[in-house]
Amino acid sequence: MKVYYDRENKEYTVKAKNIQDMLKELKLNKNSVIVVVNGMVVTEEYALKTKDKIKILSVVSGG
Amino acid sequence: MCNNCPKNPVYKLHSGEQLCQNCFFKYFEKKVRKTIRVYKLVEKKDEIAVAVSGGKDSLTVLDILYNIYKENKKITLKALMIDEGIKGYRNECIAPTKKFCKERKIPLEIVSYKKEFSFDLDQVVKGRKPCSVCGVLRRSLLNSYAKKLQVKKLATGHNLDDEAQTIIMNQFRKNIGASARLGPMTGIEDHEAFVRRIKPLYFMSEKEIMTYAFLKGIVREFNECPYNKESYRNQVREMLNNFEELYPGTKHSIVSSFMEILPALQKQEKKGKIKYCMKCKEPSSQDVCQKCAVLEQLKLPQ
Structure with missing residues (x-):
C-alpha cells in the first residue's frame, strides 16, 4: 500500500494493516503526525483497505 | 466509534477517549475558551494583535479569536506578521495569510527584516545558530510593532508542546529565571514598554x-522553517514525543505541574527596575538589549 508523507515529500510502500502498525513500520511517532485517509483524519485504530488513499501530515510547522 | 455518538473518530485523547469531528471541534473550542476565561486573557475593550506566521498555530488562534469576538464591537483584532526573509518558507506563507485575513476583514501588518535591519535572515545565518538570531530579532519587532499598532495584547500561537519544550530546555540549561516569564499570559499590565502576550492555545497539543486546522481548512500545505531541524528545541521535541508515546499525558503533566510552581518562580524572580537600551531605547535587562547585541555581532548597521 502506498503512503505519502508531506514532511519528506516522499511516497512509501507499507505492509501494515492499520495506522498504528503503519507508523511503527515507518518509524514515525504518532504524536508528531496526523493521518488522513481518503480526505478524512483517522485514529491509529483505523484498519487500512486496499484502495485507501493515505497521507501522513507532520504536525511540526513554523520554526 | 466516537465516545459520544455513533460516528467515526478523528482524534484519540491521551485519556483514551475517542471523538468524531463535531465532538472534537466542541472539545477543542471549549478548552480554548476555558483558557481565555480562567486566565483572563481577553477582557472588555481589548485591542489585540495576533502574531501570525502563516502556520497552523497562529492561524488557528486568529480564527478562533475572530469567531469568538466577531460580534463584539468592543474587541478589535489585528494581525502582525514578521517576514524574516527565509527563502522557500516565509515567502510562501505571505500570500495565504493575506487571503486568510482579507476573508475575515482583519487588518494585516507585515514587517520585514529587510526593511527594518537591511538584511534577510538567509544572508546572515551562515556559521551561526539561526534560531538564536531570528528569535531575538523577531521578539523585538513583535513588541515594538505591537506598540506602534497601539494594541493592549499580543496573541501568539504557542501551544502545549512549545511550553513543555521551553520548560525542559530552561531546566537543562539552568535558566530557571526565564521560566518565570512563561505561562498563558506574560508581561506587565499597562506598562508603556511592553505589550502583554497571551497564549490561547496554551493547553492544546x-x-x-x-487536526483542528486541517479539518477546518485553515491549513492544507506543509510548511516548516528550514532551520527548524538544526535547533536544540527540535531535539527536545523529539525526546518529549518519545516519552509521550510511552507515557501518554507526559506533556500535560509537565505544563500543569509547572503551573503549580509558576507563582513561586515569579515571586522569586527579582523585580528590578526596567532599564532601556542605550542604543535603541527599547526595554532591556542590560544596558544594551539583546536585539542590539545580536545586530552588533552581525556587524550590521542598526
Whole structure:
C-alpha cells in the first residue's frame, strides 16, 4: 500500500494493516503526525483497505 | 466509534477517549475558551494583535479569536506578521495569510527584516545558530510593532508542546529565571514598554491543533522553517514525543505541574527596575538589549 508523507515529500510502500502498525513500520511517532485517509483524519485504530488513499501530515510547522 | 455518538473518530485523547469531528471541534473550542476565561486573557475593550506566521498555530488562534469576538464591537483584532526573509518558507506563507485575513476583514501588518535591519535572515545565518538570531530579532519587532499598532495584547500561537519544550530546555540549561516569564499570559499590565502576550492555545497539543486546522481548512500545505531541524528545541521535541508515546499525558503533566510552581518562580524572580537600551531605547535587562547585541555581532548597521 502506498503512503505519502508531506514532511519528506516522499511516497512509501507499507505492509501494515492499520495506522498504528503503519507508523511503527515507518518509524514515525504518532504524536508528531496526523493521518488522513481518503480526505478524512483517522485514529491509529483505523484498519487500512486496499484502495485507501493515505497521507501522513507532520504536525511540526513554523520554526 | 466516537465516545459520544455513533460516528467515526478523528482524534484519540491521551485519556483514551475517542471523538468524531463535531465532538472534537466542541472539545477543542471549549478548552480554548476555558483558557481565555480562567486566565483572563481577553477582557472588555481589548485591542489585540495576533502574531501570525502563516502556520497552523497562529492561524488557528486568529480564527478562533475572530469567531469568538466577531460580534463584539468592543474587541478589535489585528494581525502582525514578521517576514524574516527565509527563502522557500516565509515567502510562501505571505500570500495565504493575506487571503486568510482579507476573508475575515482583519487588518494585516507585515514587517520585514529587510526593511527594518537591511538584511534577510538567509544572508546572515551562515556559521551561526539561526534560531538564536531570528528569535531575538523577531521578539523585538513583535513588541515594538505591537506598540506602534497601539494594541493592549499580543496573541501568539504557542501551544502545549512549545511550553513543555521551553520548560525542559530552561531546566537543562539552568535558566530557571526565564521560566518565570512563561505561562498563558506574560508581561506587565499597562506598562508603556511592553505589550502583554497571551497564549490561547496554551493547553492544546500540536497534534490537536493540526487536526483542528486541517479539518477546518485553515491549513492544507506543509510548511516548516528550514532551520527548524538544526535547533536544540527540535531535539527536545523529539525526546518529549518519545516519552509521550510511552507515557501518554507526559506533556500535560509537565505544563500543569509547572503551573503549580509558576507563582513561586515569579515571586522569586527579582523585580528590578526596567532599564532601556542605550542604543535603541527599547526595554532591556542590560544596558544594551539583546536585539542590539545580536545586530552588533552581525556587524550590521542598526
